[in-house]
Amino acid sequence: xxxxxxxxxxxxxxxxxxxxxxxxxxxxxxxxxxxxxxxxxxxxxxxxxxxxxxxxxxxxxxxxxxxxxxxxxxxxxxxxxxxxxxxxxxxxxxxxxxxxxxxxxxxxxxxxxxxxxxxxxxxxxxxxxxxxxxxxxxxx
Amino acid sequence: xxxxxxxxxxxxxxxxxxxxxxxxxxxxxxxxxxxxxxxxxxxxxxxxxxxxxxxxxxxxxxxxxxxxxxxxxxxxxxxxxxxxxxxxxxxxxxxxxxxxxxxxxxxxxxxxxxxxxxxxxxxxxxxxxxxxxxxxxxxxxxxxxxxxxxxxxxxxxxxxxxxxxxxxxxxxxxxxxxxxxxxxxxxxxxxxxxxxxxxxxxxxxxxxxxxxxxxxxxxxxxxxxxxxxxxxxxxxxxxxxxxxxxxxxxxxxxxxxxxxxxxxxxxxxxxxxxxxxxxxxxxxxxxxxxxxxxxxxxxxxxxxxxxxxxxxxxxxxxxxxxxxxxxxxxxxxxxxxxxxxxxxxxxxxxxxxxxxxxxxxxxxxxxxxxxxxxxxxxxxxxxxxxxxx
Amino acid sequence: xxxxxxxxxxxxxxxxxxxxxxxxxxxxxxxxxxxxxxxxxxxxxxxxxxxxxxxxxxxxxxxxxxxxxxxxxxxxxxxxxxxxxxxxxxxxxxxxxxxxxxxxxxxxxxxxxxxxxxxxxxxxxxxxxx
Amino acid sequence: xxxxxxxxxxxxxxxxxxxxxxxxxxxxxxxxxxxxxxxxxxxxxxxxxxxxxxxxxxxxxxxxxxxxxxxxxxxxxxxxxxxxxxxxxxxxxxxxxxxxxxxxxxxxxxxxxxxxxxxxxxxxxxxxxxxxxxxxxxxxxxxxxxxxxxxxxxxxxxxxxxxxxxxxxxxxxxxxxxxxxxxxxxxxxxxxxxxxxxxxxxxxxxxxxxxxxxxxxxxxxxxxxxxxxxxxxxxxxxxxxxxxxxxxxxxxxxxxxxxxxxxxxxxxxxxxxxxxxxxxxxxxxxxxxxxxxxxxxxxxxxxxxxxxxxxxxxxxxxxxxxxxxxxxxxxxx
Numbered sequence: 001x002x003x004x005x006x007x008x009x010x011x012x013x014x015x016x017x018x019x020x021x022x023x024x025x026x027x028x029x030x031x032x033x034x035x036x037x038x039x040x041x042x043x044x045x046x047x048x049x050x051x052x053x054x055x056x057x058x059x060x061x062x063x064x065x066x067x068x069x070x071x072x073x074x075x076x077x078x079x080x081x082x083x084x085x086x087x088x089x090x091x092x093x094x095x096x097x098x099x100x101x102x103x104x105x106x107x108x109x110x111x112x113x114x115x116x117x118x119x120x121x122x123x124x125x126x127x128x129x130x131x132x133x134x135x136x137x138x139x140x
Numbered sequence: 141x142x143x144x145x146x147x148x149x150x151x152x153x154x155x156x157x158x159x160x161x162x163x164x165x166x167x168x169x170x171x172x173x174x175x176x177x178x179x180x181x182x183x184x185x186x187x188x189x190x191x192x193x194x195x196x197x198x199x200x201x202x203x204x205x206x207x208x209x210x211x212x213x214x215x216x217x218x219x220x221x222x223x224x225x226x227x228x229x230x231x232x233x234x235x236x237x238x239x240x241x242x243x244x245x246x247x248x249x250x251x252x253x254x255x256x257x258x259x260x261x262x263x264x265x266x267x268x269x270x271x272x273x274x275x276x277x278x279x280x281x282x283x284x285x286x287x288x289x290x291x292x293x294x295x296x297x298x299x300x301x302x303x304x305x306x307x308x309x310x311x312x313x314x315x316x317x318x319x320x321x322x323x324x325x326x327x328x329x330x331x332x333x334x335x336x337x338x339x340x341x342x343x344x345x346x347x348x349x350x351x352x353x354x355x356x357x358x359x360x361x362x363x364x365x366x367x368x369x370x371x372x373x374x375x376x377x378x379x380x381x382x383x384x385x386x387x388x389x390x391x392x393x394x395x396x397x398x399x400x401x402x403x404x405x406x407x408x409x410x411x412x413x414x415x416x417x418x419x420x421x422x423x424x425x426x427x428x429x430x431x432x433x434x435x436x437x438x439x440x441x442x443x444x445x446x447x448x449x450x451x452x453x454x455x456x457x458x459x460x461x462x463x464x465x466x467x468x469x470x471x472x473x474x475x476x477x478x479x480x481x482x483x484x485x486x487x488x489x490x491x492x493x494x495x496x497x498x499x500x501x502x503x504x505x506x507x508x509x510x511x512x513x514x515x516x517x518x519x520x521x522x523x524x525x526x527x528x529x
Numbered sequence: 530x531x532x533x534x535x536x537x538x539x540x541x542x543x544x545x546x547x548x549x550x551x552x553x554x555x556x557x558x559x560x561x562x563x564x565x566x567x568x569x570x571x572x573x574x575x576x577x578x579x580x581x582x583x584x585x586x587x588x589x590x591x592x593x594x595x596x597x598x599x600x601x602x603x604x605x606x607x608x609x610x611x612x613x614x615x616x617x618x619x620x621x622x623x624x625x626x627x628x629x630x631x632x633x634x635x636x637x638x639x640x641x642x643x644x645x646x647x648x649x650x651x652x653x654x655x656x657x658x659x
Numbered sequence: 660x661x662x663x664x665x666x667x668x669x670x671x672x673x674x675x676x677x678x679x680x681x682x683x684x685x686x687x688x689x690x691x692x693x694x695x696x697x698x699x700x701x702x703x704x705x706x707x708x709x710x711x712x713x714x715x716x717x718x719x720x721x722x723x724x725x726x727x728x729x730x731x732x733x734x735x736x737x738x739x740x741x742x743x744x745x746x747x748x749x750x751x752x753x754x755x756x757x758x759x760x761x762x763x764x765x766x767x768x769x770x771x772x773x774x775x776x777x778x779x780x781x782x783x784x785x786x787x788x789x790x791x792x793x794x795x796x797x798x799x800x801x802x803x804x805x806x807x808x809x810x811x812x813x814x815x816x817x818x819x820x821x822x823x824x825x826x827x828x829x830x831x832x833x834x835x836x837x838x839x840x841x842x843x844x845x846x847x848x849x850x851x852x853x854x855x856x857x858x859x860x861x862x863x864x865x866x867x868x869x870x871x872x873x874x875x876x877x878x879x880x881x882x883x884x885x886x887x888x889x890x891x892x893x894x895x896x897x898x899x900x901x902x903x904x905x906x907x908x909x910x911x912x913x914x915x916x917x918x919x920x921x922x923x924x925x926x927x928x929x930x931x932x933x934x935x936x937x938x939x940x941x942x943x944x945x946x947x948x949x950x951x952x953x954x955x956x957x958x959x960x961x962x963x964x965x966x967x968x969x970x971x972x973x974x975x976x977x978x979x980x981x982x983x984x985x986x987x988x989x990x991x992x
Contacts, residue, residue: 017221019370020434022432043348043349045348046348046351046353048351048467049445049460049462049467051447051458052460053449064445064447066443073370073434075447094349095349095350096350096352096470096471097351099469099470100462103466121178122177122178123177123178124181133186144795144798146795146796146799168799168960192583192584194615194619195584195586196586197586197615198586198613198615201613202611256879257879258879258956259877259878259954259955260870260954260955261696261952262540262699262953263955265701265702266701269549269701279561283561283564283614283627284564284565287613289614289615298563321535321539324535325535325536328535329536331871331954331955331956331957332955334958335955335956335957424618424619480958480959481881482874482877482880482956482958540699540700540952541699544698548697548698548703550702552706
C-alpha cells in the first residue's frame with residue numbers, strides 16, 4: 001500500500017480535487033483509519049483542524065489531516081446523531097488533537113471519549129458551562 | 141524552595157496579548173505549564189454565519205491585525221475554491237507581493253519583540269525602525285499601514301504603477317542590506333545565542349505529533365511549507381527556498397524567521413519583475429453554490445486553515461478557522477518543561493504567539509453585534525445615556 | 530563575554546544620525562496617495578441604491594430618508610467605520626471618494642456622523658429610486 | 660566656628676556640593692542615561708519638559724509624589740517604607756565622599772571601605788524590599804538579586820582595592836590625587852590599571868543590575884522583580900535611589916580609576932576639578948549605557964557561572980599582580 005487513498009473504498013470518497021480528498025467514513029472506522037494513516041507514512045502527517053458542523057438533523061465532525069509525503073489533505077467526515085453526539089478521541093494517536101477536540105466540545109458539545117483534558121469552559125468564559133454557541137439553535 | 145505557582149498573565153509584560161499560563165516552578169525550574177486560552181474570544185465564527193460573503197472579507201481580516209493579509213487571502217481562497225472563481229494573473233502576483241510584505245512586517249515584529257523579551261532594547265528599536273519602512277510600503281500599496289483590506293473575491297482592489305514598484309524595490313534593497321547585518325547579530329551575538337540555543341527543544345517527531353505548524357515545524361527540521369506543498373496563488377512559479385534549521389531549539393525557530401525575511405524580499409523582487417499586465421479583478425460574486433471547500437495558506441505564523449461549508453446563498457453555513465497559534469500552543473507547553481523561568485519569554489516568543497488569532501469567538505461582541513444596525517435615534521439614546529447619566 | 534563590534538559600531542554611528550522617530554503633533558507624517566481616511570460623499574451623484582449600506586461590514590452606513598427631496602442618502606457613522614472602503618467599491622456611480630484626513634479622535638461621538646445637510650440634498654430631477 | 664564659616668559649612672552641606680546639588684545631579688544623570696540610550700537606539704528620548712527634555716526626570720519625580728499609593732494587603736508596609744527611606748540616604752552619604760571639587764566634605768583614611776559597605780547594605784535592602792512585598796515575582800526577584808549580589812560584590816571590592824594599592828591609600832580623595840603620579844612613577848602598573856579599569860566597568864554594570872545583568876528586575880520574566888509592588892511615592896524614592904546609584908557608580912569609578920584631580924588652592928582650580936570629575940563621571944556612565952545597549956539579558960545561572968569561575972579569580976589575580984609590582988617584588992622593576 002503506497003497511498004493513504006487506498007485505505008478508503010470508492011463509496012467512501014465523497015469528492016476529490018487537487019490535493020484535496022473528502023471522505024465520509026463511519027464512526028467506528030475512524031480510529032483505525034487514522035492509526036493506519038500515521039503508520040503508513042511513519043508519522044509524517046499532522047492534523048490541521050477538526051471542524052464540527054451542526055446540520056440540525058445530525059452533527060458532523062471533519063478531521064482534516066495533512067499527509068506530508070503525498071502533499072494531500074484528507075478530510076475525514078464522520079456523522080453523529082445530534083441528540084447524543086459522541087465519538088472516541090484520537091488524541092492518543094495524534095496528541096495534537098487534544099486542543100482541537102476541546103474546542104469542538106466547547107463550542108458544539110460533541111463529546112470525545114478518552115480525551116484527558118476535555119472540560120467545559122475551554123475558550124468560552126467561565127459562565128457558559130451549559131451553552132454551545134455554534135449550534136444552530138443557540139439564540140444570540 | 142517548595143513549588144510555587146507562578147501565574148503569567150492575562151496581563152504580563154512578556155505577553156503582548158491577554159493569555160494566562162500557570163507555571164508550576166521549583167526554584168527557577170518550570171515543572172509544568174498549563175495554558176488557559178480564550179481571553180480575547182470574540183465569537184467571530186458565529187458572526188461569520190450572520191454576515192454576507194462580502195462583509196466577511198473584512199471580518200476575517202479582524203481575526204488578527206498582524207497577519208491580516210494572510211487571513212483575507214485564505215478567506216478569498218476558500219470562497220474562490222467553493223465558487224470556482226478564477227483570478228486574473230496580475231492579481232495573483234499582487235496578492236503574493238502584499239502577502240509577503242505582510243510576512244516581512246510580521247516577522248520583524250516578532251524578532252524585534254523577542255529581542256526586547258531578552259532585554260535587547262537596541263535591537264528591538266532598530267528592527268522596528270526597519271519594520272516601519274515596510275509598513276509605509278504597505279500603506280503605499282493598500283492605503284493603510286496595518287489593516288490592508290487589499291484582497292477581494294476574484295482579485296485585488298488596487299493596482300500598482302511603475303513609480304510605486306520602483307519605490308518598493310528601493311526600500312526593499314535597503315532593508316535587505318540591513319537584515320544581512322541583523323542576521324549576523326542573531327547568529328553571533330553571544331548574549332543572544334547564549335539565551336536561545338538549546339532552550340525549548342522540540343524534536344521533529346514531537347513537532348509532528350503535537351501538530352505544530354509553520355516556522356516552529358521548520359525550526360524542528362521538518363521541511364513543510366504550505367507555499368511549496370500546496371501552492372496557492374503563484375507560489376508554484378516563484379523560486380524560493382524552504383528554510384529549515386535542525387537544532388530544534390528556540391534559536392532555530394528565530395533563525396527560520398530571519399532567513400524567511402531575506403527569502404520574502406527575494407520573492408517580492410521576483411514578483412515585481414515578473415508582474416504580468418492585465419486586469420486586477422473579476423466582477424464581484426456575491427452568491428455561492430452549495431459547496432464545501434478547504435483552503436490553507438502559509439500565514440507568517442504558520443499554516444492557516446479555513447474550512448467552508450456553504451448551503452448556497454449570500455452567507456456561509458459554517459466557516460471554521462484554525463489559526464497557527466492554536467496549533468502551536470500545545471507544542472509550547474511541551475517546550476516549557478524543565479526550562480527556567482528566565483526562558484519562558486524566549487520560548488513563548490519562539491512560537492510567535494498571537495492570541496487574538498487563537499481565540500476567535502466571544503459572545504460579548506456577538507451580542508452587541510446582533511443589533512448591528514442602529515438608527516440615528518438609537519445611537520443618540522445610547523450615547524446620551526453613556527455620557528450624561 | 531566577547532562583544533561583537535558590529536552592533537557596537539551601529540549603535541555608536543546612531544549617535545551621529547538624526548533620530549528616526551518623529552514628534553508627531555509637531556511634525557506631521559507624509560500621507561501617500563490613496564490613503565484611506567475619512568470618506569466623502571458626492572450627494573449629487575448618489576442614486577440612493579443602498580448597496581454601500583448593505584455591503585458595509587460594520588454597519589456604519591445608514592440610509593437616511595430626506596422627505597423634502599424624496600430620496601435616501603447614506604449617512605456614515607464614523608465611530609463604527611473600519612475604513613475598508615467596500616462602500617466605495619460597491620457604489621455603482623462612484624459617489625464615495627477618499628480624503629487624507631485621519632485625525633478623528635474626539636470626545637463627542639456626534640461629530641463622527643457624516644450627514645449631508647438638508648439643503649445639500651436636492652431632489653433628483655428624474656427617475657428617483659426608492 | 661565663625662558665623663561666616665558656619666554659613667559656608669551649611670551652604671556646602673545643603674546646597675553645593677551637598678544635598679541639593681546631588682539631588683539635581685542624580686536627576687540629570689537619569690536624563691543623560693535616557694537621552695543617551697535613546698540616541699544609541701536612533702530615537703529622540705525625552706523632549707517635552709524643559710529644553711531637550713532636561714526637566715523630565717524632575718517632572719516624573721514630582722508626578723510620582725502625587726500619585727495614588729497602592730496599599731499592600733499582605734506585604735509588610737512599615738518595613739518597605741523604612742527601607743525605601745534608608746535607600747537614597749545611603750547613596751547620598753556615599754556621594755558625599757566623592758571629591759566633587761577636588762576635595763570632599765567628608766574625607767578620611769578608609770572612606771573607600773565605607774562606600775563599599777554602603778553599596779553592600781543597599782543590595783541587602785533591595786532584597787528586603789522584594790522579600791517583604793510577599794509577591795511571587797518580587798520574591799523570585801529578591802532571590803535572584805541576593806544570589807547575584809555575592810558574585811559581583813566580591814570582585815568589585817577587590818578591583819576597587821587596585822587603585823588603593825597603586826596609591827597606597829584608602830581615601831578616595833587621596834587615590835584620585837595620587838593616581839597618575841604613582842602610575843607615572845612606576846609605568847609597569849599601567850597595564851594592571853588598564854585591565855582593572857575594563858573589568859571594574861563590567862562588574863559595576865552587574866552591581867547596577869543593568870543589561871546583560873538586569874536579571875533581578877527582568878521586566879519580561881518577572882514583571883519588575885523586587886520592586887513590583889512599589890508604587891507612588893515609594894516608587895519616586897526608589898527611582899531617586901536608583902539614579903543616585905548610577906551617579907555613585909559613575910563618579911566612584913571616575914575618580915578612583917581616572918584620577919586627574921588635585922587639591923585646589925583657588926576657586927578657579929576648584930572649578931576646573933569640578934569639570935574634570937563631572938566629565939569622568941559622564942564618561943564612565945557613557946560606557947555603562949553603551950554596554951547596556953549592545954547586550955541582551957543573560958540568565959542567572961550563566962552570570963553566576965561566569966562570575967565565580969572567571970571574574971573573581973581574574974580580579975584576585977589582578978590585585979596580586981598590583982601588589983607584587985607595587986611592592987617591588989619583581990627583580991626587574
